[in-house]
Amino acid sequence: MSAADLATDPDYQHLLGRISTSYTSGQVQAVKAVNNLITETYWQIGRDIVEFEQEGKARATYGKGLLERLSRDLTLRHGKGFSRSNVSRFRQFYLAYPICATLSHKLSWSVISELLKIEDPLERGFYEQQCLRENWVVRELKRQKKTSLFLRLAAGKDKESILQLASQGQIINQPADLLRDPxxxxxxxxxxxxxxxxxxxxxxxxxxxxxxxxxxxxxxxxxxxxxxxxxxxxxxxxxxxxxxxxxxxxxxxxxxxxxxxxxxxxxxxxxxxxxxxxxxxxxxxxxxxxxxxxxxxxxxxxxxxxxxxxxxxxxxxxxxxPDREELRRELELTLGMGGEA
Known part of the structure; x- marks a missing residue:
């Protein structure tokens, strides 16, 4: 059979399809494996930094100087990737998720890094759950943060509903769950x-x-x-x-x-x-x-x-x-009612 005949041979086309599928699947799995390894490594670096800081008052006083020195020395040894902001983010990663390194198996480092920019743990928890539920890439996460999605969905809710939203994300069970204001x-x-x-x-x-x-x-x-x-x-x-x-x-x-x-x-x-x-x-x-x-x-x-x-x-x-500060004030007013959570 000539090479030209293979183009119309159904068995050959089946072989071609199987190889293409295997190759594509392998690429996806490789990307996931690399992402898992990268994020687990960053979490480990963060833990090492925090544990070093916690070993005595003298080390705890290093503060900003420790991160700056680490950034400089690690960059000399390994090249790019250890800027002052990155090293600080690794430390923040561990502090935010001290027993949740398994997050690395579900979200990319770019998404995790974007989540870590959110100071309010309630707000960060909401966006984390939405990323997991809706498979947001970092571009989608940035857009929803920019438009204050959490604050908009929290507007008009009572304290219990806001806390549930923060811990579980937006769950669609009934028509009213679709709504956003505005x-x-x-x-x-x-x-x-x-x-x-x-x-x-x-x-x-x-x-x-x-x-x-x-x-x-x-x-x-x-x-x-x-x-x-x-x-x-x-x-x-x-x-x-x-x-x-x-x-x-x-x-x-x-x-x-x-x-x-x-x-x-x-x-x-x-x-x-x-x-x-x-x-x-x-x-x-x-x-x-x-x-x-x-x-x-x-x-x-x-x-x-x-x-x-x-x-x-x-x-x-x-x-x-929307006016983020106005939405934030409304949220804080609601959460401030009825004592501490």
Whole structure:
């Protein structure tokens, strides 16, 4: 058989596929093994530094001088990788996870290093759990930190719920667990004076689908935009339609630039009824509707949704980063109530 014949030989193609699969799998395993070894080594270095510091008051007084000297001497012996900040991070790694070196088997060093920049242990615990749950790479972690995801999810929760969020991450069990207050679309990079139209905003979100899905949270799959439904020969269009794999239901999103009116809520309720009756298949749960708006009149929403579908939510969104300090003050006020945890 000639070399040209091999191209159409099914047995050869099967062999080629098996080798490619083995090679790719081997590469993945090699990267994981290297990452595990690197992070375990860094943890060990951190432990050695801390144990050295703890052996007597004289050594404990070295402080910053110890890290600077270690950085200089280790760089002379081994080259790059032992900057003052890196050596300090190794020490911090051990102090933050003194009995949790197994973290190295689950997260890359770049992710761990980014987590260590978070001073608040509650906040760091939340992002750690989210990285484990959603397999965030460092770029995704940085984005969620930048938009204060933990503080946004903690807003409005009681103390017990905040502590649970910090220790377990965001667990999706019911429709309300999907919500964020507010949603942040800073990735659209819309300049401050510019006010996009609803169509423009929808287009931009679809053009930036990956960060949009990251902002929506785990479990969302995109179904379509301007999704047409027809009732009595009248056509309606839902701005954005998703399916949530965890809750097993459609999620309908309508975008509003101005205040939400009562008829907007009624229209979303109509969409939910249509999807429940016409689009759902066996195994699907009732659909969820989210109206995203720049401004929200709480009293109007309360009255307009009175005894209405509990799967319908009106949430705010913003085009720029939230005020982190304001969110932080709200969190501290909540945690300060009712004594110590």
């Amino acid at each position: 949603y942040v679309f800073e990735f659209l990079k819309i300049p401050e004076p510019h006010q996009p139209s609803e169509t423009d905003l929808e287009t931009r979100l679809c053009d930036h689908l990956q960060p949009f899905l990251l902002e929506l949270g785990k479990g969302f799959t995109f179904v379509g935009r301007q999704y047409r439904i027809t009732l009595n020969n009248t056509h309606y269009r839902v701005d954005l339609v998703f399916y949530h794999r965890i809750l097993r239901c459609f999620v309908l999103i309508d975008l509003k630039l101005n205040d939400v009116e009562h008829h907007d809520i009624g229209q979303m309720n109509l969409y939910l009824g249509y999807f429940a009756k016409e689009e759902n298949t066996e195994g699907d749960n009732p659909p969820i509707g989210i109206i995203l708006t720049r401004q929200k009149d709480e009293l109007l929403v309360e009255y307009a949704t009175y005894e209405m579908n509990s799967q319908l939510f009106v949430q705010k969104y913003q085009l720029y980063l």
